[in-house]
Amino acid sequence: MRLVLRRLLWLGPTLLAITLLSFGILSSALPADSELADLPLFFNPEPGAVERLATQALHQIASSDGQQPEAERLLARLGGAALPYVLPALDAQSPEGRARVVRALRPVGVRMGFELDEHWDASREVLSWTRFWEEHAIDYRPSVARRAVLRLAQRSTQLRDTEVRQLDTYALDELIAQMPPEGAFDLERTRRLAQLAADITGQPQLAIPADADIARAEAVASAWQDWWARQRSHYKTYSGTERVAAMLRDTRYGGWVAQAVRRKLGLVHAGRPVWDVLCEASRVTLPLFTCGLLGAWLGAVSGGVLASLESARGARVLRRIAVLSSALPVLVLAVLALRWLGAGARQLWLGAFLMLLAGAPLALSEGARGEPGSGVGFSRTLASLGVAPWRAGLTSVRLSSARLVVQLGAHLSNLLTLSCVVEYVLGLPGLGTETIAALQHPDLNWLMAITVGAALFAGLSHVFGEWLSNLLDPRWLNAAAGAGGAE
Amino acid sequence: MRLSARSALPRNLALGFLSLLLLAGLLSDWVAPRSVASAAALQSGLADTRGWELLAWWMLATRNVLAVSATASLIGALFGSALGALAIYGSGGVAGALSRLVGFTGAFPGLLLVGLFRLGDPSHGVLALLAALSLLRTLEVAQLVRAELLNALLGDFVEASRALGASRRWQLRAHVVPRVTRPLVANLLQGACALIGLEAALSFVGLGLPAGVPSWGAGLAAVARAPSLLPFAVAAGSIGLACAALYGLGASLAAAPARSGGTAGAALVALGAAR
Numbered sequence: 059m060r061l062v063l064r065r066l067l068w069l070g071p072t073l074l075a076i077t078l079l080s081f082g083i084l085s086s087a088l089p090a091d092s093e094l095a096d097l098p099l100f101f102n103p104e105p106g107a108v109e110r111l112a113t114q115a116l117h118q119i120a121s122s123d124g125q126q127p128e129a130e131r132l133l134a135r136l137g138g139a140a141l142p143y144v145l146p147a148l149d150a151q152s153p154e155g156r157a158r159v160v161r162a163l164r165p166v167g168v169r170m171g172f173e174l175d176e177h178w179d180a181s182r183e184v185l186s187w188t189r190f191w192e193e194h195a196i197d198y199r200p201s202v203a204r205r206a207v208l209r210l211a212q213r214s215t216q217l218r219d220t221e222v223r224q225l226d227t228y229a230l231d232e233l234i235a236q237m238p239p240e241g242a243f244d245l246e247r248t249r250r251l252a253q254l255a256a257d258i259t260g261q262p263q264l265a266i267p268a269d270a271d272i273a274r275a276e277a278v279a280s281a282w283q284d285w286w287a288r289q290r291s292h293y294k295t296y297s298g299t300e301r302v303a304a305m306l307r308d309t310r311y312g313g314w315v316a317q318a319v320r321r322k323l324g325l326v327h328a329g330r331p332v333w334d335v336l337c338e339a340s341r342v343t344l345p346l347f348t349c350g351l352l353g354a355w356l357g358a359v360s361g362g363v364l365a366s367l368e369s370a371r372g373a374r375v376l377r378r379i380a381v382l383s384s385a386l387p388v389l390v391l392a393v394l395a396l397r398w399l400g401a402g403a404r405q406l407w408l409g410a411f412l413m414l415l416a417g418a419p420l421a422l423s424e425g426a427r428g429e430p431g432s433g434v435g436f437s438r439t440l441a442s443l444g445v446a447p448w449r450a451g452l453t454s455v456r457l458s459s460a461r462l463v464v465q466l467g468a469h470l471s472n473l474l475t476l477s478c479v480v481e482y483v484l485g486l487p488g489l490g491t492e493t494i495a496a497l498q499h500p501d502l503n504w505l506m507a508i509t510v511g512a513a514l515f516a517g518l519s520h521v522f523g524e525w526l527s528n529l530l531d532p533r534w535l536n537a538a539a540g541a542g543g544a545e
Numbered sequence: 546m547r548l549s550a551r552s553a554l555p556r557n558l559a560l561g562f563l564s565l566l567l568l569a570g571l572l573s574d575w576v577a578p579r580s581v582a583s584a585a586a587l588q589s590g591l592a593d594t595r596g597w598e599l600l601a602w603w604m605l606a607t608r609n610v611l612a613v614s615a616t617a618s619l620i621g622a623l624f625g626s627a628l629g630a631l632a633i634y635g636s637g638g639v640a641g642a643l644s645r646l647v648g649f650t651g652a653f654p655g656l657l658l659v660g661l662f663r664l665g666d667p668s669h670g671v672l673a674l675l676a677a678l679s680l681l682r683t684l685e686v687a688q689l690v691r692a693e694l695l696n697a698l699l700g701d702f703v704e705a706s707r708a709l710g711a712s713r714r715w716q717l718r719a720h721v722v723p724r725v726t727r728p729l730v731a732n733l734l735q736g737a738c739a740l741i742g743l744e745a746a747l748s749f750v751g752l753g754l755p756a757g758v759p760s761w762g763a764g765l766a767a768v769a770r771a772p773s774l775l776p777f778a779v780a781a782g783s784i785g786l787a788c789a790a791l792y793g794l795g796a797s798l799a800a801a802p803a804r805s806g807g808t809a810g811a812a813l814v815a816l817g818a819a820r
Contacts (some may be wrong), residue, residue: 079726080661082663083664084664087661087664087665088664138800173735180788212776280688283617351555371801372694376798377797377800380788380792380796381555381789381792381793382736384788384789384792384793385785385786385788385789385792386785386786387742387746387784389742389744389745389746389749389762389765389784390765390781390784390785393749393765393769393777393781394781396769397770397777398767428640471655471681471745472655472739473653474654474655474656475655475656475743475746476746477748478654478656479656479746479749479750482749483749483769490656490757492657493656493660494750494751495661496663497657497660497663497664497752498751498752505660507660508657509657512654512657
């Protein structure tokens with residue numbers, strides 16, 4: 059039992075290592091999402107880049123003679139979150155530089171509700187921004203932004219709306235945090251906050267239509283949270299422990315973990331949560347896999363019983379059956395069924411039957427080697443002690459089961475692959491069909507979920523097999539310890 | 546004498562069929578280009594293929610399947626033997642890690658492993674397929690070699706020869722290598738059978754050899770719903786007969802009377818595989 063517990067405790071770190079490894083491989087192999095491309099994979103040494111980005115853009119715009127469209131776009135996108143770093147630094151720029159910076163800030167001003175005339179003189183615009191900062195610098199604090207958003211969430215008035223709009227992207231963190239509805243009565247609040255966030259970020263597709271229901275509002279709020287998880291690092295600065303946490307969280311891996319926790323392991327291409335698809339597809343795959351296991355068990359038992367009888371003819375028959383079964387791979391049988399039955403082959407029972415046939419040879423092959431196995435001596439002893447044949451038979455079944463459990467670790471991969479192939483050939487909507495589709499048209503969320511699921515399954519089956527084999531026949535574990543296999 | 550000839554017949558048939566496959570693979574480059582312009586066109590139009598073109602496709606597919614299976618088997622045998630031999634020197638750490646790795650990989654679906662490798666494969670499938678199949682074989686062979694070596698080195702006859710002053714090299718040559726070779730060859734044959742089945746399954750679902758490269762599995766996928774029976778029979782029959790021939794040869798080799806220690810070694814393999 060101690061061994062089992064130790065193995066179970068090791069599963070956690072093993073799974074973490076596997077998610078890291080799989081995510082690294084998949085992320086480097088798959089084309090990155092454009093929004094995630096500039097985020098580091100696992101570790102962000104500089105989270106909360108708004109200060110750096112804003113200062114960089116400011117210097118590029120102010121110091122260059124010509125247009126800097128990239129920097130201007132960046133400044134416009136950073137918006138209110140960049141103002142605490144841009145506006146105080148305006149005085150340090152040359153008059154031409156200042157003029158260029160305020161021109162770049164014009165889209166931000168429009169979003170914030172300023173009445174800016176494009177025919178204005180640059181100095182007038184600079185003066186306007188300077189005055190704004192003198193009056194409102196105190197508002198650009200997290201606590202003020204939080205209060206303003208909470209007030210707007212409670213009740214919408216023109217003044218409250220203006221307050222939040224003037225904070226622009228600086229208020230996004232609070233806006234998105236307050237957005238998820240807490241019930242049907244919350245629909246209006248979520249719509250208000252989503253509309254404001256959509257106006258600020260220029261994403262009208264993430265607004266909630268007037269006729270939307272609460273489910274749609276929840277989906278939009280969730281989409282905003284996904285967007286914020288990817289973009290947060292561009293609009294924020296961190297300090298203290300929050301900064302340390304952000305070093306891990308504001309990464310592509312952190313984004314995947316956050317999405318997996320919030321969205322039931324993420325979304326597949328079709329937009330459904332991975333967990334829902336996994337549960338649905340498992341209803342097909344698990345019966346197939348169980349039938350494969352059952353077939354393997356039946357094969358092991360019949361092989362074990364025949365071997366314990368020490369019948370040369372039985373061993374020969376067993377060997378012939380094993381060779382015959384290897385001549386009829388399950389792929390060929392499944393395709394034959396498909397040709398014969400056409401669309402009618404899309405039946406779970408047929409897949410289960412094929413898996414039953416596919417599983418048996420895996421265990422039969424061990425018995426077909428003609429080795430006497432561990433059960434023979436036992437059976438002979440039982441017979442010499444006058445034990446009834448049926449009890450000797452039961453002992454053979456138990457010993458054969460133990461042998462199967464011990465060997466099963468090596469065959470699980472085959473059984474899982476065969477289940478996937480049978481599903482695919484027969485057109486059954488199981489895990490295999492989904493996985494093959496996700497491999498053909500790469501889907502990171504599904505592949506991560508199935509990899510972690512397969513690793514968890516592998517680990518658990520390993521532990522379970524060890525426990526069961528020890529239960530059925532403790533000699534296996536002792537023998538393994540003697541061979542240096544056990545600790 | 547009659548009985549012996551009867552019992553040798555299946556083995557001879559298997560050897561004959563494998564020789565035919567080998568010959569077809571070797572001659573495919575001379576035969577196939579004369580009959581068709583493009584292997585990819587041949588593969589895609591397999592459902593309507595007859596006669597010489599079908600033969601050309603079969604030869605090309607045989608060559609590709611044999612090349613993949615043989616390469617993966619050889620890589621697995623080489624690296625697996627080396628890894629297994631190294632593992633016996635680290636009874637706790639290396640051996641334990643190896644056992645766990647084999648146990649873990651054993652339960653990880655091969656399909657997913659190939660698929661993941663394939664995503665980062667610049668050759669669109671060949672390298673990924675070879676790497677995944679070789680990895681699976683390497684770990685299995687390593688476990689087998691480790692178990693057989695342990696079994697042979699701990700045998701009484703080795704102890705006795707050491708007491709009589711035999712050198713380690715002599716012991717290896719006289720006692721250990723002969724006892725490891727036969728199970729290893731049997732395992733390689735049965736492993737090659739498993740590889741052919743796996744490659745066919747992967748090519749069938751489009752995750753094996755690159756699209757357009759002839760292989761039995763991809764051919765089976767191309768004719769799965771086609772009305773003509775001959776191409777289907779050729780593809781399915783090739784997979785089935787090749788698997789049966791390899792498996793049968795491996796089984797007959799494994800079932801032949803073993804030197805002392807052979808059976809316990811097999812039991813240790815099973816133990817190691819489950820750990």
